[in-house]
Amino acid sequence: xxxxxxxxxxxxxxxxxxxxxxxxxxxxxxxxxxxxxxxxxxxxxxxxxxxxxxxxxxxxxxxxxxxxxxxxxxxxxxxxxxxxxxxxxxxxxxxxxxxxxxxxxxxxxxxxxxxxxxxxxxxxxxxxxxxxxxxxxxxxxxxxxxxxxxxxxxxxxxxxxxxxxxxxxxxxxxxxxxxxxxxxxxxxxxxxxxxxxxxxxxxxxxxxxxxxxxxxxxxxxxxxxxxxxxxxxxxxxxxxxxxxxxxxxxxxxxxxxxxxxxxxxxxxxxxxxxxxxxxxxxxxxxxxxxxxxxxxxxxxxxxxxxxxxxxxxxxxxxxxxxxxxxxxxxxxxxxxxxxxxx
Ligand code: SD4
Numbered sequence: 414x415x416x417x418x419x420x421x422x423x424x425x426x427x428x429x430x431x432x433x434x435x436x437x438x439x440x441x442x443x444x445x446x447x448x449x450x451x452x453x454x455x456x457x458x459x460x461x462x463x464x465x466x467x468x469x470x471x472x473x474x475x476x477x478x479x480x481x482x483x484x485x486x487x488x489x490x491x492x493x494x495x496x497x498x499x500x501x502x503x504x505x506x507x508x509x510x511x512x513x514x515x516x517x518x519x520x521x522x523x524x525x526x527x528x529x530x531x532x533x534x535x536x537x538x539x540x541x542x543x544x545x546x547x548x549x550x551x552x553x554x555x556x557x558x559x560x561x562x563x564x565x566x567x568x569x570x571x572x573x574x575x576x577x578x579x580x581x582x583x584x585x586x587x588x589x590x591x592x593x594x595x596x597x598x599x600x601x602x603x604x605x606x607x608x609x610x611x612x613x614x615x616x617x618x619x620x621x622x623x624x625x626x627x628x629x630x631x632x633x634x635x636x637x638x639x640x641x642x643x644x645x646x647x648x649x650x651x652x653x654x655x656x657x658x659x660x661x662x663x664x665x666x667x668x669x670x671x672x673x674x675x676x677x678x679x680x681x682x683x684x685x686x687x688x689x690x691x692x693x694x695x696x697x698x699x700x701x702x703x704x705x706x707x708x709x710x711x712x713x714x715x716x717x718x719x720x721x722x723x724x725x726x727x728x729x730x731x732x733x734x735x736x737x738x739x740x741x742x743x744x745x746x747x748x749x750x751x752x753x754x755x
Contacts, residue, residue, distance in 0.1 A: 465722045466738040468614040469662045473736035476500040481738040490616035490624035491530045512545045513584045514630025522582040525644040526551045531622035531654035537562040537644035543579040548628045613660025615718045625658045641665025647675040657681045663713030687717035687725030
């Protein structure tokens with residue numbers, strides 16, 4: 414099996430399309446807007462930055478393709494992020510999202526997802542079993558119910574009522590990995606090493622509106638009923654159309670403990686760049702977890718996009734990549750980080 418670590422070691426193939434961004438202090442995509450006081454100049458610079466799309470991990474390159482198509486044709490950010498994250502959800506070789514995802518320790522493939530639009534409407538599902546596209550169920554929760562989140566059996570009942578078809582998501586490959594895990598049954602949530610990661614996707618459309626989506630099968634071998642950060646607005650995902658959008662990946666428990674997306678958002682609101690905001694939140698998680706039992710294997714990572722199309726990305730440990738799509742193309746980037754894997 415190619416682990417993410419091995420993949421990164423032997424990633425000459427992607428090196429041509431990869432740049433290192435914001436290793437410790439920030440990416441260099443900063444808008445020149447802050448250097449000028451002439452508003453019309455700012456408007457034209459900002460206009461050049463629309464649309465833009467950013468997503469987590471290397472599988473984001475494929476996910477960005479249909480999403481970018483929508484944005485490039487003037488479509489809205491909400492449709493783009495939903496269509497985009499459906500790509501890894503449907504990929505049986507991706508063991509961290511949707512169909513083919515690794516199960517909990519009892520053998521249940523339990524999925525979490527959330528979606529948020531530019532009006533601060535949001536919808537989420539947690540611990541949903543048997544539906545390949547939890548992101549689309551989450552969107553229906555947002556559009557068709559008075560609620561934000563449905564979980565477990567309630568989410569399943571709702572999905573069926575909306576016409577989603579129930580199916581078996583537990584593939585033979587995932588079963589094999591589970592059976593191997595059962596031999597020792599030791600729970601070590603090594604995010605990078607397992608190549609087990611959420612897709613978070615953020616888009617700014619041609620109208621200047623933001624949306625975001627996150628979808629995952631959660632950490633492998635979790636307890637039955639465990640919910641991660643991805644379906645929790647303000648933890649794994651947050652969109653505020655006045656400010657920006659944020660998505661997290663990594664160990665959800667650490668993200669929830671720190672309200673991480675909210676931290677990034679409020680830093681941007683206070684005037685920090687998306688890059689600075691991601692770095693501040695990562696350092697906060699590091700500080701809070703220095704003596705925590707989760708620290709040994711802890712990985713968390715952020716992507717952020719502001720209202721003007723500036724982006725940021727940062728992770729606690731090395732190995733986090735994100736794909737950025739704009740008029741210059743769809744490219745994989747390595748994010749800066751605080752620690753290396755020891
Ligand atoms: C979670 N953040 O459930 C999610 C998914 C994950 O690497 O494992 N990300 O904690």
